[in-house]
Amino acid sequence: MILIALFAFGAVICIHVLFVRLLIKAKASFSPQIWLLYSLCIVNVISVVIVSRSDLLYHLLVLNALTYSYFHLFNMSDTARRIKLLILIHRGKNITNDNYSIESMIEVRLQRLHKMRQIYQDADSYYLRSYFLLGISFLFEGWKKILAR
Amino acid sequence: MNSIVITGIAIFFAILLIHIVVWNILRPKSEITALFALFIIFPAMMFIPMAIFASTAGVVEITLLYYALAAAYIQSYPGFKITIPSFKILQIIYEQRRSGAKKEEIAEKFDRHELIDDRLNLLVVDRLAIREGPIWVLTWRGKVLVYFFIFFRKKIYGMELGEG
Incomplete structure (x- = not known):
């Protein structure tokens, strides 16, 4: 049972890597985070079909929790400011407004949210397309209050 | 079970x-x-x-x-x-959902200290980088982290490094 859950988690990563490589080859504009979600959905569906009823809840809990952790690791490689700063230092670049300004940081995030279909642009203004990530952001705010932050 | x-x-x-x-x-x-x-x-x-x-x-x-x-x-x-910048951007757009939010209006709600200087200070606290005069230098921990992410993004996924 443990091995099947771990194997399924490995399958999510392999499918995601495959999707991303194919999409890069096709020169498509895509959100790798969304494709990780698609990869997880595929493995979840396969799991529902092949894992026995008695083990299914355990299997899905472990698989989805591990993938959620992996999502954060992947996201960190994509979005973390600290990693970006470390890479700039590694490349011998000075941390200046030219190579890491607030405007460029916001531009990158707006593009990413657009690719994730959370916002859309009309003329020069941005609007919400989906309430999904916004809802999660309010959950985070609520949890901060519970932790007295 | x-x-x-x-x-x-x-x-x-x-x-x-x-x-x-x-x-x-x-x-x-x-x-x-x-x-x-x-x-x-x-x-x-x-x-x-x-x-x-x-x-x-x-x-x-x-x-x-x-x-x-x-x-x-x-x-x-x-x-x-911390406040995740993408979450903050979504909340700003939500607050201005009728008229829409312009990029400049979103940028006004962020300050450099919170976004960049605090992050640089954390690199020092976590011993990932040090400042030698005007130049920032990675510690061995910082180098390990950078090489891990370069390997992860480029070798495994074939992607460019993240934009931060």
Whole structure:
């Protein structure tokens, strides 16, 4: 049972890597985070079909929790400011407004949210397309209050 | 199997409850260390003797389920410490949902200190980089992290490095 859950988690990563490589080859504009979600959905569906009823809840809990952790690791490689700063230092670049300004940081995030279909642009203004990530952001705010932050 | 699921989840929520109480009464100075001790070390002190000495059925399964849930929570925790810029952008757009939010209006709500200077200070606190006069230099820890992410993005995924 443990091995099947771990194997399924490995399958999510392999499918995601495959999707991303194919999409890069096709020169498509895509959100790798969304494709990780698609990869997880595929493995979840396969799991529902092949894992026995008695083990299914355990299997899905472990698989989805591990993938959620992996999502954060992947996201960190994509979005973390600290990693970006470390890479700039590694490349011998000075941390200046030219190579890491607030405007460029916001531009990158707006593009990413657009690719994730959370916002859309009309003329020069941005609007919400989906309430999904916004809802999660309010959950985070609520949890901060519970932790007295 | 249901008893394994219930036990794993119950242990996770018990630790989560302790976490809420401790954080409300005395906020640990080094939060990540305290979080690691509470969610990883403390339960291990319970799981290891159970696995070795007791014949409790499903200890390994319970351990995996618990640590999968704990890892998911610990990975989310930095988002409870700081304001995630993408979340802040979404909330600004939500506040201005009738007229829409322009890029300049969004940028006005951020300040460089919060976004960049605080992050640079954290690199020093976490011993990932040091400042030698006007130049920033990576420590060996910083180099390991950078090489890991270069390998992860470029070799495994074939992607360019993240834009931060």
